[in-house]
Amino acid sequence: MNYTGAEIIIKLLERHGIRQIAGIPGGANLPMYDALSQSECIRHILARHEQGAGFIAQGQARVTGRPAVFFATSGPGATNAISAVADAKLDSIPIICITGQVPQDMIGTDAFQEIDTYGLSVPITKHNYFARSAKELFEIIPDAFRVAISGRPGPIWIDVPKDVQMALVEFDEWPKNGVADNNFSLDMQSIQDAATIINEAKRPIVYVGGGAIHSEASESVQALIEKLNAPTVMTLMGLGALPSRHPLSLGMLGMHAAPFTNHALEECDALIALGARFDDRATGKVAQFCPDAKIVHVDIDASELNKIKNAKIGIVADLDDAIEALSPLIDSKEADEWNDRIEQLKGEYPMYMPDLVDPTSAYGIIDHVAGMLEGETYITTDVGQHQMRVAQAYPFEYPRQWLTSGGLGTMGFGLPAAIGAALEKPEATVVCFTGDGSILMNIQELITAVEENLNVKIFVCNNNSLGLVHQQQDLFYEKRIFAANYSRAVDFVKIAEGFQMDSFDLGTCVDPMSLIANALAKPGPALINVPINVYHKVFPMVPPGGANKEMLLRDRVTA
Amino acid sequence: MHVCSLFARRAFNVDGVLCLPTGDVTKSRLWLRVKEDLRLEQMILQLQKLEDVLAVRRHGASHAVFERIGEYFRE
Numbered sequence: 001m002n003y004t005g006a007e008i009i010i011k012l013l014e015r016h017g018i019r020q021i022a023g024i025p026g027g028a029n030l031p032m033y034d035a036l037s038q039s040e041c042i043r044h045i046l047a048r049h050e051q052g053a054g055f056i057a058q059g060q061a062r063v064t065g066r067p068a069v070f071f072a073t074s075g076p077g078a079t080n081a082i083s084a085v086a087d088a089k090l091d092s093i094p095i096i097c098i099t100g101q102v103p104q105d106m107i108g109t110d111a112f113q114e115i116d117t118y119g120l121s122v123p124i125t126k127h128n129y130f131a132r133s134a135k136e137l138f139e140i141i142p143d144a145f146r147v148a149i150s151g152r153p154g155p156i157w158i159d160v161p162k163d164v165q166m167a168l169v170e171f172d173e174w175p176k177n178g179v180a181d182n183n184f185s186l187d188m189q190s191i192q193d194a195a196t197i198i199n200e201a202k203r204p205i206v207y208v209g210g211g212a213i214h215s216e217a218s219e220s221v222q223a224l225i226e227k228l229n230a231p232t233v234m235t236l237m238g239l240g241a242l243p244s245r246h247p248l249s250l251g252m253l254g255m256h257a258a259p260f261t262n263h264a265l266e267e268c269d270a271l272i273a274l275g276a277r278f279d280d281r282a283t284g285k286v287a288q289f290c291p292d293a294k295i296v297h298v299d300i301d302a303s304e305l306n307k308i309k310n311a312k313i314g315i316v317a318d319l320d321d322a323i324e325a326l327s328p329l330i331d332s333k334e335a336d337e338w339n340d341r342i343e344q345l346k347g348e349y350p351m352y353m354p355d356l357v358d359p360t361s362a363y364g365i366i367d368h369v370a371g372m373l374e375g376e377t378y379i380t381t382d383v384g385q386h387q388m389r390v391a392q393a394y395p396f397e398y399p400r401q402w403l404t405s406g407g408l409g410t411m412g413f414g415l416p417a418a419i420g421a422a423l424e425k426p427e428a429t430v431v432c433f434t435g436d437g438s439i440l441m442n443i444q445e446l447i448t449a450v451e452e453n454l455n456v457k458i459f460v461c462n463n464n465s466l467g468l469v470h471q472q473q474d475l476f477y478e479k480r481i482f483a484a485n486y487s488r489a490v491d492f493v494k495i496a497e498g499f500q501m502d503s504f505d506l507g508t509c510v511d512p513m514s515l516i517a518n519a520l521a522k523p524g525p526a527l528i529n530v531p532i533n534v535y536h537k538v539f540p541m542v543p544p545g546g547a548n549k550e551m552l553l554r555d556r557v558t559a
Numbered sequence: 560m561h562v563c564s565l566f567a568r569r570a571f572n573v574d575g576v577l578c579l580p581t582g583d584v585t586k587s588r589l590w591l592r593v594k595e596d597l598r599l600e601q602m603i604l605q606l607q608k609l610e611d612v613l614a615v616r617r618h619g620a621s622h623a624v625f626e627r628i629g630e631y632f633r634e
């Protein structure tokens with residue numbers, strides 16, 4: 001058979017099950033785009049910024065758990081993609097970025113739209129490749145898929161010079177597809193020791209992170225915690241591993257956790273960490289995080305064990321496999337004094353969400369939207385106060401329902417990620433809660449949502465400021481608010497109109513409940529402006545650098 | 560490149576680097592001279608995660624390799 005490098009790329013992507021690719025064409029990737037135009041099974045989604053394309057791919061990968069691919073051209077295309085790929089690295093999302101590059105004989109000459117893409121992508125990818133010949137693509141592409149999904153998932157970047165895309169190759173067979181490595185052997189002694197610690201614990205807490213989602217382990221996690229009757233906390237990335245309303249769920253832990261959650265953690269004598277990495281937002285001051293607890297830490301990435309807190313027992317394994325081995329060795333526990341103590345703590349240190357009944361308030365909008373949504377739904381957010389409120393208040397029900405930028409905390413994530421989710425789940429409703437600051441960072445993708453006619457409902461929590469910055473300055477910088485308030489208020493309804501998207505304004509309406517219901521019911525994308533008071537803060541809040549129990553609480557009198 | 564970038568971005572100082580192909584043309588050996596540091600264990604675990612790294616071996620202080628090559632680096 002005779003194929004060009006570009007055709008080989010497209011064919012191999014088809015063989016790996018890729019069906020929708022977001023991207024933007026440019027000089028250096030025209031051959032790839034020409035080959036893509038001939039594909040009968042891959043659709044292209046034209047984004048309006050490569051960062052948007054990258055986050056669209058993330059949305060796809062986060063809801064399916066399978067690798068997603070996006071394309072960008074050389075030079076500015078590559079540099080624009082960097083934030084989305086770095087974000088995927090920190091949240092362990094399998095996306096594959098394939099960029100065009102100037103022809104090899106021009107590399108190093110400061111050619112038009114030339115940049116050291118390979119060099120720039122080293123620190124922000126799980127692995128990256130530079131294709132020196134079309135023949136190398138037969139190894140690179142399957143390997144890229146293998147690396148993206150093996151062990152701890154992560155982003156891959158493949159840089160392909162234009163001459164390689166155009167080179168013709170003669171060959172007989174297509175290579176085998178890349179499949180996940182399967183080289184984990186469980187250390188049964190560690191499993192036994194872990195079981196002993198857990199069985200002896202009087203006040204265990206299970207701490208579930210993003211790893212539980214990535215390994216599709218939420219059913220086994222749920223079975224385990226129910227067997228133990230163990231109260232369970234989730235990280236921002238772990239939300240949805242357990243339904244928020246599960247009786248054993250204590251919700252999110254850490255910087256913006258409910259008051260009772262951080263108190264409970266202080267009292268636990270065994271912390272069972274499943275697929276979590278003891279991130280500073282979760283632990284607060286490490287020395288004071290679960291000070292009396294023996295730690296059992298299960299993670300697929302060996303370098304996460306003992307990185308922050310020393311584990312009594314560290315187990316390197318796929319979470320599902322580890323729980324399967326562990327569960328039979330664990331004694332069932334009935335609900336006991338520890339569970340009573342938890343209920344007591346909930347009563348003494350309740351979570352207070354003001355104005356929940358008012359659908360136009362910061363928490364109220366989340367609660368009412370959640371109540372009105374039916375069927376399959378996915379929730380994305382941007383970054384800031386709105387993100388924390390959704391994490392605190394939204395009743396998540398299943399894994400992969402929740403898409404948020406955790407590790408890198410990238411404003412601009414929400415809208416394109418929602419687009420990616422909707423592309424993979426066209427029957428579902430995808431709600432994007434965003435802020436006025438965040439949505440402007442990838443606002444151009446509004447037209448992408450319209451072109452694809454996706455069920456994406458964008459709620460702009462609008463306080464005309466960088467809310468979380470404002471909050472920090474108000475609380476920790478002696479109210480010196482600087483560069484956190486926008487001096488002009490953007491009219492998002494008008495912007496949406498310009499992008500040909502239906503828009504609604506809760507600020508000027510008489511019947512907010514109907515307005516929200518209409519916006520959700522009508523098929524297709526919609527933007528809903530939700531005015532919010534900037535002085536309404538997110539509480540509790542652990543001051544940066546503080547211990548979790550030093551959290552600041554909401555004063556019931558002031559906001 | 561991946562190896563040096565890993566040390567650089569974690570602000571872990573490397574004061575000596577040697578790299579040459581081994582007898583097997585597809586593989587190279589990289590010698591790094593670093594200060595004893597609490598984070599060395601973490602660095603070794605991170606090195607092992609790199610796709611291009613096949614194995615990591617730790618040697619004691621002042622291995623002969625840097626002494627001998629060091630002759631070529633005197634002023």
